[in-house]
Amino acid sequence: MFSMLLRRMGLGAITVWLVSIIIFAGVEMLPGDACTAYLEREAKGKLLENCRRDLGLDRAAITRYSEWAGNALRGDLGVSANGQKQISELVGYRLRNTLLLAAGAMLVGIPLALFLGIVAALWRDRPADIIVSTTAIAAMTIPEFVSATLMILVFSVWLGWVPGIVLTSANAPLADFFPEVLLPIAVLTLVMTAHILRTVRSSVIETLASDYAQMALLKGVPYWQIVFRHILPNALLPTINVVALTIAWLLGGVVVIETVFNYPGLGRMMIDSISDRDLPVTQAIALIIATVYVAVNLLADLLTMLANPRLRTAHMRRK
Amino acid sequence: MSISTTYQRPGPIQRFWAVLQDIAARPSGAMGLGLVILHLVLALIGPWIVPFSYTEMNAALMLSGPTPQHWLGTDHLGRDTLTRTLLGGREAILVTGIATPLAVLWGGLVGVFVGLVAGRLDEVLMRIVDAFLSLPWILKMLVLIVTFGTGTQVLIPTLAFFYGIPVIRIARAATHDVVARDFVQAARARGHGRFALIWRELLPNVRDALLVEGAMRWSWMLLAFSSLSFLGFGVSPPTPDWGLMIADARGFMSFAPLGVLAPMIGLSSLIIGINLTADALAKALGIDRAQKAPV
Secondary structure (H helix, E strand, O other): OHHHHHHHHHHHHHHHHHHHHHHHHHHHHOOOOHHHHHOOOOOOHHHHHHHHHHHOOOOOHHHHHHHHHHHHHOOOOOEOOOOOOEHHHHHHHHHHHHHHHHHHHHHHHHHHHHHHHHHHHHOOOOHHHHHHHHHHHHHHHOOHHHHHHHHHHHHHHHOOOOOOOOOOOOOOOHHHHOOOOHHHHHHHHHHHHHHHHHHHHHHHHHHHOOHHHHHHHHOOOOHHHHHHHHHHHHHOHHHHHHHHHHHHHHHHHHHHHHHHHOOOOHHHHHHHHHHOOOHHHHHHHHHHHHHHHHHHHHHHHHHHHHHOHHHHOHHHHHO | OOOOOOOOOOOHHHHHHHHHHHHHHOHHHHHHHHHHHHHHHHHHHHHHHOOOOOOOOOOOOOOOOOOOOOOOOEOOOOOEHHHHHHHOOHHHHHHHHHHHHHHHHHHHHHHHHHHHHOHHHHHHHHHHHHHHHOOOHHHHHHHHHHHHOOOHHHHHHHHHHHHHHHHHHHHHHHHHHHHOOHHHHHHHHOOOOHHHHHHHHHHHHHHHHHHHHHHHHHHHHHHHHHHHHHHOOOOOOOOOOHHHHHHHHHHHOOOOOHHHHHHHHHHHHHHHHHHHHHHHHHHHOOOOOOOOOOO
């Protein structure tokens, strides 16, 4: 198991490295650089040359890449183009705010998804299942900006229960984000729950049809004992991976939601940095998101391995 | 009178009809197919049935509620909401309708090829695919759109490129299932070349998986397209587009809620229709549609 883990970690590191190349190359492709953004789009001549020399933009791309990647490894993400501020400082609060959204959605969404998924599977093709499954398809396929706008219209404009837009500044204490943060969390929860519950449902259904579940049923084990002892532990294993995938997706989907609610998180910062051509910030955020994605998937693999006796004891059986 | 014993292989058209009938026989499939067809017909005949021009402004009647002339009211420039909603899907359907087959085609061919040759090339390519998939879609799209500008001629190749990448994985996995079978071994033994193998043995067998994948990609692509429009990186005004309409009308939600509700219903009904159809298609073709996250 240990060698398998090392292999996974190696692959993860390679993926992050490839991502950093893609990000760097992608941003290199953008028209203009930090200097044209900082001075002016049409800046020419001496001023531009000086600026490029100061920021080291006149060097070869490969040199700049290795410098950028090396610094990023040490946690130094460079300096933003227009504000001339340390990016790690700027990103810190934004990351915290996005994590607040994600944590809220996970706290509500994962238990809810498990419950609804199990209910839908155990009462398969009954009204409860049909309602849950149809709602889930609608929730996961309708674009986030549509569900977000609809929620603002209903809960903020019509009912007036919660504010529909976030006006708190990025570095305010977390408590200041209540109650504005509730609607964004609700939208995220809705989409996330739908994704997870569909996997839970199909996984439980699959386990119900397995030989050992049928066997237990035939020899007269009480239904609920089968459900709790045989089905749920086996069925919930694949869920770990889907939760990981969904969290990773959350990081991207959050971009639209943060924009709709004007929420000062990482996603909106990314959109802003792209429109402002703040390339160092764009690169830094992309790298952070990709690293989190890889790390979460790695963690999920590890958890699956720990929870699955077959994988955990593979090396013992071989002996 | 003799009984014919030769088995007549159903032609592609008969097969298509059979699958379509199978989809329509399921309640959710019939509903989905109905919605998709409705939207396609509307996109085709839209310009001839709308009551107003989509650019026609009425300065005296801004943000109005429903009136006998304007059934769904008007927007902040006094344009007819019904007209713009009916026309709002044309651009999206056109762009994604071209980009989806392109994505499935290139992703499918690459996936089948690396699935067949395997080895070092496969390892390297899959790492690159993983790297691409670990970036949020919106970042990848925005970098290309900011580089080359917005507009149909940029959006189609961009969407086709990025949405083809996950198809590589699906096609590769489907190929792995087929490659080990006897008829492929037999074709290899007969001395068929790599391309004959792909064309005659592999593609016909992964086609169904790719069809279902294509239907799913279409719905994700519509989601991406309208989200881009909503964020201001998609179609440009005054083109009527649901994403753009929602973004415009959002600020006036409290006065004219129909301005956001109408395009929302248009967009959601199309996307739900595609998904229901894709689900029914998967069942009709006997493919177990595994749970997939949007990429």
